[in-house]
Amino acid sequence: MAGSVAxxxxxxxxxxxxxxxxxxxxxxxxxxxxxxxxxxxxxWFITLNKGKAQVSTAGGEPKxxxxxxxxxxxxxxxxxxxxxxxxxxxxxxxxxxxxxADAFGRILFPGPPMAHHPRDFAREEGAKRDRxxxxxxxx
Amino acid sequence: MIEKTVSILDGNTFVVTNEQGDVSxxxxxxxxxxxFDTRFLSTWQLSLNGERLSVLSRDDLQYFExxxxxxxxxxxxxxxxxxxxxxxxxxxxxxxxxxxxLNHDLEPAHFTLRVEMGTDFADLFEIKDVRDKTGTxxxxxxxxxxxxxxxxxxxRRDTVIxxxxxxxxxxxxMTFDIHLEPRSSWRTELHVQxxxxxxxxxxxxxxxxAYRSRSRPKVRQDLERxxxxxxxxxxxxxxxxxxxxxxxxxxxxxxxASLTNPSSPLPTAGLPxxxxxxxxxxxFICLQALPFAxxxxxxxxxxxxxxxxxxxxxxxEEEPGKILHEFRYGESAAFEEQPHTPYYGSADATPLFVxxxxxxxxxxxxxxxxxxxxxxxRKALDWIDEYGDLLGNGYLSYFRRNTINGxxxxxxxxxxxGISYHDGRLPRPPRATCELQGYAYDAKIRGARLAxxxxxxxxxxxxxxxxxxxxxxxxxxxxxxxxxxxFALGLDPDGKPVDALASNIGHLLWSGIVEPAxxxxxxxHLLGPHMFSGWGVRTLASTEARYNPVGYHVGTxxxxxxxxxxxxxxxxxxxxxxxxxxxxxxxxxxxxxxxLPEAFAGYDRTLTNYPVEYPTACSPQGWSAGAPLLxxxxxLGLEPHENHLATDPVLPPSxxxxxxxxxxxxxxxxxxxxxxxxxxxxxxxxx
Numbered sequence: 001m002a003g004s005v006a007x008x009x010x011x012x013x014x015x016x017x018x019x020x021x022x023x024x025x026x027x028x029x030x031x032x033x034x035x036x037x038x039x040x041x042x043x044w045f046i047t048l049n050k051g052k053a054q055v056s057t058a059g060g061e062p063k064x065x066x067x068x069x070x071x072x073x074x075x076x077x078x079x080x081x082x083x084x085x086x087x088x089x090x091x092x093x094x095x096x097x098x099x100x101a102d103a104f105g106r107i108l109f110p111g112p113p114m115a116h117h118p119r120d121f122a123r124e125e126g127a128k129r130d131r132x133x134x135x136x137x138x139x
Numbered sequence: 140m141i142e143k144t145v146s147i148l149d150g151n152t153f154v155v156t157n158e159q160g161d162v163s164x165x166x167x168x169x170x171x172x173x174x175f176d177t178r179f180l181s182t183w184q185l186s187l188n189g190e191r192l193s194v195l196s197r198d199d200l201q202y203f204e205x206x207x208x209x210x211x212x213x214x215x216x217x218x219x220x221x222x223x224x225x226x227x228x229x230x231x232x233x234x235x236x237x238x239x240x241l242n243h244d245l246e247p248a249h250f251t252l253r254v255e256m257g258t259d260f261a262d263l264f265e266i267k268d269v270r271d272k273t274g275t276x277x278x279x280x281x282x283x284x285x286x287x288x289x290x291x292x293x294x295r296r297d298t299v300i301x302x303x304x305x306x307x308x309x310x311x312x313m314t315f316d317i318h319l320e321p322r323s324s325w326r327t328e329l330h331v332q333x334x335x336x337x338x339x340x341x342x343x344x345x346x347x348x349a350y351r352s353r354s355r356p357k358v359r360q361d362l363e364r365x366x367x368x369x370x371x372x373x374x375x376x377x378x379x380x381x382x383x384x385x386x387x388x389x390x391x392x393x394x395x396a397s398l399t400n401p402s403s404p405l406p407t408a409g410l411p412x413x414x415x416x417x418x419x420x421x422x423f424i425c426l427q428a429l430p431f432a433x434x435x436x437x438x439x440x441x442x443x444x445x446x447x448x449x450x451x452x453x454x455x456e457e458e459p460g461k462i463l464h465e466f467r468y469g470e471s472a473a474f475e476e477q478p479h480t481p482y483y484g485s486a487d488a489t490p491l492f493v494x495x496x497x498x499x500x501x502x503x504x505x506x507x508x509x510x511x512x513x514x515x516x517r518k519a520l521d522w523i524d525e526y527g528d529l530l531g532n533g534y535l536s537y538f539r540r541n542t543i544n545g546x547x548x549x550x551x552x553x554x555x556x557g558i559s560y561h562d563g564r565l566p567r568p569p570r571a572t573c574e575l576q577g578y579a580y581d582a583k584i585r586g587a588r589l590a591x592x593x594x595x596x597x598x599x600x601x602x603x604x605x606x607x608x609x610x611x612x613x614x615x616x617x618x619x620x621x622x623x624x625x626f627a628l629g630l631d632p633d634g635k636p637v638d639a640l641a642s643n644i645g646h647l648l649w650s651g652i653v654e655p656a657x658x659x660x661x662x663x664h665l666l667g668p669h670m671f672s673g674w675g676v677r678t679l680a681s682t683e684a685r686y687n688p689v690g691y692h693v694g695t696x697x698x699x700x701x702x703x704x705x706x707x708x709x710x711x712x713x714x715x716x717x718x719x720x721x722x723x724x725x726x727x728x729x730x731x732x733x734x735l736p737e738a739f740a741g742y743d744r745t746l747t748n749y750p751v752e753y754p755t756a757c758s759p760q761g762w763s764a765g766a767p768l769l770x771x772x773x774x775l776g777l778e779p780h781e782n783h784l785a786t787d788p789v790l791p792p793s794x795x796x797x798x799x800x801x802x803x804x805x806x807x808x809x810x811x812x813x814x815x816x817x818x819x820x821x822x823x824x825x826x
Contacts, residue, residue, distance in 0.1 A: 022449050022459075024514065082452075084480035087346070088473035090293035090336050094346050099399050099445060111450030111457065118458060122529040122538050122569050126632060129567070 001110050005035060005073035009044055012108060013055030019108040020051050027103040032062035037070040046104065053108075064096040066105065079110040144170065149203050149230045149358055150395035150404065151175060151414040152333065159194050160207040160226045160236075161185060164259065166269050169411045172234050172298075172331060173263070176415065176469030179298040179333035180234070182257035182311075185226065187211050187240070187250055192224060202392035203358045204229040222250065231358055232351065234331040242319035249318050254329065256312040258298050260289035262469040263412065264477050273474075278310045285313065294473055297334040302327050346398055353401040365391040369431050372771070373798040378729040382767045385733035389759040390428060394435075399445060403438035409737065409760035418443055418462045418488030419551060420761050422495045427702060427765030429502045430772050430802055436499045437508055443492055444515040446481050448522075453540040454478045456549075460522030462488040464549075477544060484546045485553075486527060486537040486575050489519045490582035497585035500593065501779045504805035509593045520586045520603065523579050529569040533613055534630060535579045536571035550575060551700075552643075552678065552692035556685060558629055559693070561638045563684030572629040574643040576614050577650030583607035584651070615654045624660045626653070640664060640680040642700050648707025658711040665704060666716050673744020674727045675701040676720060681741070688741035695738040695753050698724050699762035702769035709773045714789035721770035722791030728767070735763040775799060775811045782806050788813025 002008035011017055028049050035042040045059025072091045075081040083105030086092040094101045116124075146155045152174040156162050162171045162183040172180035185192060192209035199205055206227045210220040221244040227237040242248045260276060274291025285308050287298040304327035306313035317325045335347045356364070365387070372383045394404035395414060406428075407413060408420035416439070425436040448461035455478045456464075467479035478484075493516050500509045527535040537549035548557045550572045558572060559565050587603035590596045618626045620636055626644050627636030644661050647653050653661060664670055669680040675696035679686050687694045701724050708717035727750040728735050737760040740751035771777075775797060776787030783806050790797060790813050797813040 019449065079450075081475070082455075082480065085473050085475050088294075088468060088480065089291075089470075090295065095344050095349075098346050102399065102445065106446075107449050111452045112454070115451035115453050116540055117451060118526055118538065118540065119529055119531065121453070121540050122632075125538065125568075 001079065001113060002077045003074075005070065005077045008077040008109070009033075009046070009055050012046065012053045015052055017053065017108050019110075020053060022107050023048060023051050023103060025050075027100060027107075029063035029097070029100055030059055030061070031100060031104050032059065032065045033073075034065065034067040035070050035073055036068065041067075042070075048100075048104070062096065064094065064098070064101040064104070066092055066094055066101055068092040076105070076109045079112045082106070083109060145197070145199075145205060146410055147203050147205050147228060147230050148392055148410060148414070149232060151407065152230060152232060152234075153410060153414060154180075154228065154230055154234055155411050156183070156228070158197065159185070159192055159209060160205070160228055161191075164257065165266075166259075166261070167266060169263060169266050171258070172333060173411065173414070174333040175335060176263045176467050176472070177296055177333070177335075178261040178263070178266070179258055179296070180256070180331060181259045181261065182255055183236075184255040185209070185224070185238070186253045186255070187222065187224060189251070189253075195223070201359070201362065202388065203231060222248065224252075233333070236329045236331075237326065238329065239324055239326045240317055240319065241324045242321060245321050247318065247320050249316075252315040252317055254312050256285060256300055258287045260287075260296050260298075260470075262471045263467075264469065264471045267412070274470075280308045280310070283308070285310075291470065291474070294470060295336055297332075297337055299332045299334060301330045301332075303330075304328075350396075350398055350401055353396075355396070355402070362388070362391050365432070368434070368803070370802045371798075371800040373796075373800070374794060375796045376725075376794040378733070379725050379767070379771075379794060379797070381733035382725055382728040382735065383771070385728075386735075386764040386767045387431070389734065389764040390424070390432065390435075390761070393759060393761050393764070397438075397442055400438055400442060403441075405438045405442060406435055406761050406765075408762070409757035412757055413761070415468070416442060416463075416466050418464050419485055419491060422488065422491045423699065423703075424761045424765040425495055426498060427699075427762065427769040429498060430777055430804070431768050433499065433503050433803060436495065436503075437505070440492070440496060440499070440508065440512060443488075444512050447515055447518060448483055452483075454543070454545075455480070455482055456484040456539065456541055456545055458483070458522060458526040460489065460518035461526065462492045462519060464488055464546075478541055482545075484537075484539060484541065484549050486535055486549045486572075487551065487578050489522050489527065490535070490575075490578040492516070492519045493582040493586050493589075494578065497589055500589065502804050504782075506593055509589060513589075513594050516586060516589065520582065523582065524606075527579070530571075530632065532571075532634065533610060534571040534617075535575040536569035536630075537575075538569040550643075552641075554691045554693075556690070557692035558637060559639050559683070559685045561640070561683055566629065566631040566637045569632055570629050570637070572637075572643060573614075573618055573626050574646035574650070576610065576618070577647045577652045580607050580610050580614070580652040581650040583610070611652050611654075614652055615657070619657065624657075625664050626657075626661065639683045639685070640669065641683075642670065642676050642678050642697075642704060645676060645700070645704030645707050648711050649703050650707075651710060653711070655711065658713075662708055662711065662713045662716055665708070666719065671720075671723075672696055672741050673723060674739060674750045675724045676704050677741040678738075679741075686741075689751075689753060691738070691753070694741040696724075696727075696741055696750075697738045697763075698727075698735040698766035702762075702766035702773075705773040706769055709776065714776070714787070715791075717773045718789050718791040721774050722793055724766065725770060726793065734759055735766055736760065737763055771797070771799060775813050777802070777811060779804055784809050784811065786811040786813070790815040 030047045033044040047054040155170045164181045195208045209224040225239040279286045285300045289296045406424040408417040448457040463481035464485035466481040471477040472479040539545035583603045587600040590600035628639045628641045629637040679693045705717040705720040738753040795815040801808045
């Protein structure tokens with residue numbers, strides 16, 4: 001998992017993002033990501049095509065523009081906040097093709113770091129309860 | 140006590156008022172103007188010379204407009220009214236109120252008209268579960284407008300109110316000084332605009348401003364077109380005619396346009412609490428409406444596919460391939476206090492996605508969409524085995540990982556006590572309810588058909604069919620309770636049956652997972668005295684410890700549930716029984732002016748003589764509106780067979796004749812006829 005949006009973009013540019021193979025076929029085109037940081041705006045152009053990504057600091061007309069503070073995008077890169085709620089609280093502003101922006105923001109950013117596979121969760125909770133049952137019956 | 144309310148709506152923007160057209164602030168009930176899950180008006184009260192008005196009559200013109208005819212004072216003073224007010228409310232993205240004051244006197248008169256205005260910007264979930272606001276509210280008067288604003292960080296909501304007539308504006312409303320000559324009138328139009336995240340710069344074009352300025356048909360023309368596209372029903376039973384027409388209009392009303400696909404509206408679950416997409420509800424409505432309004436289905440499947448789970452997330456209960464339960468746009472969702480962006484806490488939506496996809500293809504032959512959604516359907520089928528089977532025992536079960544505000548029961552009976560043993564105990568999680576296994580079975584069978592016929596993958600089809608056959612065998616062994624002769628409501632984590640008798644067994648018939656030899660017993664239970672109230676099949680049999688005729692999922696009768704049960708009875712050849720269930724619910728609808736409520740009480744018909752409405756807040760409700768459509772399908776025995784529509788009508792005693800004309804499908808349009816006396820007629824193709 002990336003520690004920052006810079007790292008996420010770097011890995012994405014080298015096609016090392018596990019979400020790329022999940023991208024639907026229609027998710028193609030250029031997204032401009034404007035990272036705001038202490039009055040500066042850093043622009044990145046991410047072009048998605050057939051499950052591959054190109055990342056560069058220059059590019060043509062984007063289909064979608066995403067704009068947000070570096071701090072928010074870093075949280076997203078660590079899976080500590082998610083794309084949709086960030087858009088709804090206006091920490092991220094989206095212009096243009098919302099579906100493409102959504103594919104980028106939801107699929108190429110990770111989920112929360114401590115999340116469980118539901119089967120592991122059921123196993124852990126089951127074991128916890130068995131332990132509690134044993135303790136109770138032992139008294 | 141909740142007073143009677145009146146609603147008008149346009150998509151997920153709606154107004155709930157009292158019978159005078161007023162809104163009084165309520166922290167516990169969703170009265171007021173709402174849009175995208177936020178309340179933009181919580182006070183809207185009209186007075187004339189300081190006096191509140193009484194209603195003489197009301198015209199419910201369409202779902203987006205209401206007229207109120209009002210006079211000052213209490214009802215006993217009507218006869219002396221020298222003045223009256225016509226209040227015309229309508230909604231089309233914005234809320235508009237036209238006020239006309241009429242002086243009926245022979246003398247000139249002076250009036251002070253006042254509209255009290257205010258808002259709390261409550262999130263719908265703060266009304267369900269009362270909480271104080273975190274952000275700040277302010278009010279401005281600017282350029283003849285009254286503006287309320289709510290801000291929390293970058294999150295911003297505004298209500299902007301203007302009037303065509305000159306008003307004296309203060310922070311709590313507008314006052315109009317009116318001088319009227321004898322027999323003359325005065326008018327103003329108040330315009331209330333709910334603004335989400337108003338653009339601040341010149342070139343700003345956010346998703347919200349793009350949504351607001353989208354091109355869209357006028358609501359009136361849109362409704363006309365919708366009704367014209369639906370089949371025409373001719374029958375000799377008035378309650379059926381009424382409930383059909385009411386349902387079509389309510390289904391049209393309860394559609395909203397999502398942000399990602401604003402030109403194709405999709406069905407919501409119900410007013411006022413559920414005006415958003417729900418995986419389960421929206422798909423069941425599509426299934427119910429397929430023979431009548433197939434155009435509802437593609438936008439639902441596309442949106443659900445777009446938001447299909449990609450990662451693991453405990454709070455949102457997301458897993459790769461999972462189909463969402465609920466999507467919300469309000470403040471609590473935005474600040475991740477609620478898990479609704481989207482929330483994935485349902486175990487049935489994912490198999491239902493594959494079921495709907497297949498049923499849609501069978502009716503419409505729209506193979507383009509089926510091919511386009513192939514990757515999503517495969518991921519959904521994978522989810523059933525990889526993430527849905529929590530114990531590795533081959534059964535779909537659920538166990539909430541969001542322990543803060545996730546749902547304990549992630550099946551359609553999702554209240555906390557919805558799933559119980561015969562003796563009333565609640566099973567431990569994970570819970571594998573029976574209908575989930577039915578849906579999983581059906582999804583595999585239907586997925587196999589799609590794989591063979593549309594995706595050109597016979598090996599995958601074989602595998603799915605093999606898995607389905609194994610599941611069916613396993614299920615009929617493990618869920619059947621031989622001494623009671625019905626299928627258990629579920630299995631607990633120790634593999635023991637959760638042995639209550641519940642309506643879920645009717646869904647099993649619909650899914651086809653029941654061994655034919657056992658279907659008769661299931662049908663007998665469903666139509667037996669413990670389950671069948673006379674107004675329909677109860678959610679829980681009266682023999683069960685938790686049975687309560689006014690318990691939400693533990694004894695009430697749900698029209699939606701009954702529509703699936705009737706479809707299931709049909710599938711196993713219980714045609715008279717299916718007609719009996721349909722008849723009971725249609726008869727009940729006559730007591731609700733043709734608008735079936737979410738649920739009615741499970742009292743025996745002989746006890747109450749009329750169906751008692753469950754005291755719920757949701758009316759109209761999506762899948763209750765869809766139920767009569769599915770009942771029609773079941774009574775006429777409509778089944779698509781490649782390029783023609785087969786019919787096999789069996790009508791109940793109270794209905795002698797049904798004609799359903801212009802049924803859309805892959806055959807173009809066709810008609811179906813049913814006669815009670817057993818004169819079955821084959822469908823005739825129009826073209």
